[in-house]
Amino acid sequence: MRVNVIYEEKFRIGPQKAFDLTMQWLSTQHKAKIKTSMPHTFIEAKQGTLMTNTGRDPNWKKKILINFYELEGNQTLIRVEATPIGRTVFRVDKLKQSWYNGLFSHLFSLLNTYATKQEKIAGPSVIQGLKIKYCSYCGKKIEETAKICPSCGVESQ
Numbered sequence: 001m002r003v004n005v006i007y008e009e010k011f012r013i014g015p016q017k018a019f020d021l022t023m024q025w026l027s028t029q030h031k032a033k034i035k036t037s038m039p040h041t042f043i044e045a046k047q048g049t050l051m052t053n054t055g056r057d058p059n060w061k062k063k064i065l066i067n068f069y070e071l072e073g074n075q076t077l078i079r080v081e082a083t084p085i086g087r088t089v090f091r092v093d094k095l096k097q098s099w100y101n102g103l104f105s106h107l108f109s110l111l112n113t114y115a116t117k118q119e120k121i122a123g124p125s126v127i128q129g130l131k132i133k134y135c136s137y138c139g140k141k142i143e144e145t146a147k148i149c150p151s152c153g154v155e156s157q
Helices: 015-027 092-121
Strands: 005-011 033-038 042-047 062-071 075-084 125-127 130-134 141-143
Touching: 005 092, 015 033, 015 042, 015 062, 015 075, 015 092, 075 092
Parallel strands: none
Antiparallel strands: 005 075, 033 042, 042 062, 062 075, 125 130, 130 141
């Protein structure tokens, strides 16, 4: 049976930055080769080796298509489609879980980490009429006028 595995996730970063981070991530993956790319919209790559176990190894050779869709509010939907090359797959669920846990979760957590850091750097924002900032110690949202973080108890700077 031929398999096409799809993963999708939204991130609070623009498509250009998501594209750049994904290209950097792909360049660090074992046996990854970028075949085609259209800046901030599409990447086609191949990754892995044919000499691996069926469905248990995230390094199993695959064709990867990554699409970037710009959403409102500086958000990007990233859709990753992966298709095994040269093999028939019998355990689709194990393959999907293996690829996600072993490879694509790393990409998604990289993008999520970047988005979270950008939100913290953005500084104070307004939520329901209150100005907020982030605790310099624990990173939680606190009121701009707070002297001590209610979450960790450290004096706010």
